[in-house]
Amino acid sequence: QVQLVESGGGLIQAGGSLRLSCAASGRSFSIYAMGWFRQAPGKERDFVAAINWNGGSTYYADSVKGRFTISRDNGKKMVYLQMNSLKPEDTAVYYCAADLVYYSDPRLDSVEYDYWGQGTQVTVSS
Numbered sequence: 001q002v003q004l005v006e007s008g009g010g011l012i013q014a015g016g017s018l019r020l021s022c023a024a025s026g027r028s029f030s031i032y033a034m035g036w037f038r039q040a041p042g043k044e045r046d047f048v049a050a051i052n053w054n055g056g057s058t059y060y061a062d063s064v065k066g067r068f069t070i071s072r073d074n075g076k077k078m079v080y081l082q083m084n085s086l087k088p089e090d091t092a093v094y095y096c097a098a099d100l101v102y103y104s105d106p107r108l109d110s111v112e113y114d115y116w117g118q119g120t121q122v123t124v125s126s
Contacts, residue, residue, distance in 0.1 A: 002026040009120030022096030030074035033106030038092035050106035
């Protein structure tokens with residue numbers, strides 16, 4: 001069983017930065033992949049970023065590449081999403097998710113993820 005809790009969302013002006021955090025509890029955090037997804041009102045949940053078990057490989061949606069950075073601290077059981085140069089179209093609920101593929105690169109489809117946090121709202125004003 002894995003529990004995930006996101007934090008760090010809020011209201012920010014366009015061009016600003018936020019760092020989202022995801023605290024994990026449960027077994028074996030250091031050996032499985034993690035991802036961030038987001039869902040805007042009336043839209044489907046979209047992939048944002050993912051990281052493999054040891055942080056050696058990262059993946060990004062084209063819409064956030066160069067602006068967002070995913071990282072993890074296995075000792076603290078934490079995953080982060082640093083978001084810079086935020087745009088109004090980044091407004092969404094952001095979810096942290098665990099993909100229990102051990103010692104492997106993450107998958108990028110939300111249906112592959114096994115555990116989800118409750119989400120944190122990010123609102124970017126123009």
